[in-house]
Amino acid sequence: MAINIGSPCNTALLLFILYSVQKIVFPSASPPKEIPHEFRNGYSWLPKYHQPTVLFKTYTPKTLEPFHGNDNGRILLAIDGTVFDVTAGRNFYGPNGMYGNFAGRDASRGMAKQSFDAEMLTPVDQPLDKLTDLQPDEIENMKGWIEHFSNKYIICGKLVENDAV
Numbered sequence: 211m212a213i214n215i216g217s218p219c220n221t222a223l224l225l226f227i228l229y230s231v232q233k234i235v236f237p238s239a240s241p242p243k244e245i246p247h248e249f250r251n252g253y254s255w256l257p258k259y260h261q262p263t264v265l266f267k268t269y270t271p272k273t274l275e276p277f278h279g280n281d282n283g284r285i286l287l288a289i290d291g292t293v294f295d296v297t298a299g300r301n302f303y304g305p306n307g308m309y310g311n312f313a314g315r316d317a318s319r320g321m322a323k324q325s326f327d328a329e330m331l332t333p334v335d336q337p338l339d340k341l342t343d344l345q346p347d348e349i350e351n352m353k354g355w356i357e358h359f360s361n362k363y364i365i366c367g368k369l370v371e372n373d374a375v
């Protein structure tokens with residue numbers, strides 16, 4: 211049976227096929243009107259906002275203390291002069307966390323001696339704990355925690371004396 215290409219239906223179909231083929235063979239090279247912010251048809255895209263970055267900063271006991279997490283904000287703690295951002299461990303260091311006493315503080319002595327006792331924490335207006343009395347096994351213990359924290363959290367600063375900045 212002969213196909214009547216002169217019928218309006220077939221003509222429309224033929225035009226549509228020709229149009230589709232030319233779109234595939236000669237894709238539009240015109241740039242998009244606005245930069246896409248989401249994945250669309252494989253076009254390369256940019257996220258709407260840059261993710262917040264973590265800056266390596268110098269902290270003192272006094273400037274570290276506000277990062278206690280009680281306000282639902284960032285939680286930082288220091289061990290042997292290295293400041294870690296432990297916000298991701300809010301369950302541990304947040305207000306109801308088992309290790310919340312270390313939040314915003316120099317946790318070196320508590321980590322070394324594996325203790326939550328109040329005297330493990332140096333008051334924030336006092337000079338830094340020099341840790342000179344620690345026993346070798348306690349220093350090893352502290353280093354073990356530093357390794358654990360380095361593998362798990364972001365190092366975001368160093369801790370220096372209050373009057374050093």
Ligand code: HEM
Pocket residue numbers: 296299302309320321324325326355362
């Ligand atoms: C009754 C005694 C204790 C129990 C039952 C206990 C239990 C735990 C448990 C279950 C974890 C989570 C382990 C994981 O998921 O990787 C943990 C982590 C930890 N514990 Fe304890 N703990 C105790 C005592 C202490 C003490 C005395 C310290 C003092 C320094 C301490 C410091 C830590 C720290 C720093 C972490 C790591 C948290 C993190 O990864 O951010 N724990 N503990």
